[in-house]
Amino acid sequence: DKVRVFAPATVANMICGFDILGFAVNEPGDEVKMYRSEEKGVRIRSIEGDGGRLPLDPDRNTVSACVKMLLSDLGILADIGVEIELIKHMPIGSGLGSSSASTVAGLYAINSLLGNPLHKDELMPYCVEGERLACGHGHADNVAPALMGGITLVRGGSDLDIVKIPVPQDLYAGIVFPQVDVPTRDARQLIKEKILLKDAVTQWGNIAGLVAGLFQSDYGLISRSMQDVIIEPSRAILIPEFYTMKEIALTHGALSFGISGSGPSVVAMSQGPEAAEVVTAKIQAHLSEKGIESFKYVSAV
Numbered sequence: 001d002k003v004r005v006f007a008p009a010t011v012a013n014m015i016c017g018f019d020i021l022g023f024a025v026n027e028p029g030d031e032v033k034m035y036r037s038e039e040k041g042v043r044i045r046s047i048e049g050d051g052g053r054l055p056l057d058p059d060r061n062t063v064s065a066c067v068k069m070l071l072s073d074l075g076i077l078a079d080i081g082v083e084i085e086l087i088k089h090m091p092i093g094s095g096l097g098s099s100s101a102s103t104v105a106g107l108y109a110i111n112s113l114l115g116n117p118l119h120k121d122e123l124m125p126y127c128v129e130g131e132r133l134a135c136g137h138g139h140a141d142n143v144a145p146a147l148m149g150g151i152t153l154v155r156g157g158s159d160l161d162i163v164k165i166p167v168p169q170d171l172y173a174g175i176v177f178p179q180v181d182v183p184t185r186d187a188r189q190l191i192k193e194k195i196l197l198k199d200a201v202t203q204w205g206n207i208a209g210l211v212a213g214l215f216q217s218d219y220g221l222i223s224r225s226m227q228d229v230i231i232e233p234s235r236a237i238l239i240p241e242f243y244t245m246k247e248i249a250l251t252h253g254a255l256s257f258g259i260s261g262s263g264p265s266v267v268a269m270s271q272g273p274e275a276a277e278v279v280t281a282k283i284q285a286h287l288s289e290k291g292i293e294s295f296k297y298v299s300a301v
């Protein structure tokens with residue numbers, strides 16, 4: 001009558017694929033423990049690791065709100081008692097899919113607790129609703145890889161055509177989180193509504209090139225394609241030392257460098273872990289010289 005689920009952090013956009021591409025990392029991630037209780041209703045027992053920032057009110061907390069939505073659709077909300085413990089192992093507002101990891105862990109947990117009435121794919125619409133509650137927009141590029149693992153492509157907007165993309169052996173991500181808070185809601189407001197056709201052509205060439213590169217394990221093509229000419233120029237101003245970090249990454253062996261999700265975390269992709277280790281260490285040293293604390297994570301994709 002109890003389950004414990006871990007869901008990983010995710011790097012949305014994969015630099016060039018705004019709102020459509022994303023990948024999961026090994027760590028960090030969030031954990032949900034869920035228990036059946038005699039008393040009816042869905043309750044949050046405790047939240048750890050959020051610095052007191054997340055609501056305990058089951059209607060306002062994204063995890064419990066999504067669990068309630070699912071129970072309601074199954075027609076059993078009034079008949080069941082569920083208690084939730086949420087343990088956050090990653091910072092909120094970091095661009096690492098923090099809310100997605102919690103939501104995915106919560107939905108996976110309730111489904112398991114009930115004996116899996118839904119197929120994993122059928123949890124996806126609830127995960128997307130969780131994103132909408134968390135940041136005002138229901139994009140699936142964090143929840144899809146958090147639920148499915150690996151690299152995912154979200155095709156078709158609201159139709160939710162989720163496509164798994166193969167992960168080349170040796171593809172690594174070095175992530176640095178400079179400790180400034182950038183809420184996704186704010187980072188989305190900065191983006192221009194209209195884009196130039198020439199930029200669109202460059203960007204969709206990059207997305208197609210990246211996907212082809214991933215299928216062929218062509219690291220040259222992956223490196224050339226992971227560039228964002230549309231979103232990065234608008235969002236870079238929210239991230240301290242962005243262009244210096246980029247220069248450090250690209251001169252120390254990274255395949256590419258960009259914003260993780262909506263930032264402020266940044267990601268350096270590399271072939272093998274070494275370049276990711278070197279680049280993240282150098283970026284941290286630079287940030288520290290500027291008086292900015294940071295965390296780093298290096299993980300296979």
Ligand code: HSE
Pocket residue numbers: 012013018019020097139141142184187188261262
């Ligand atoms: N694709 C989203 C964005 C990810 O860049 O705003 C953030 O959750």
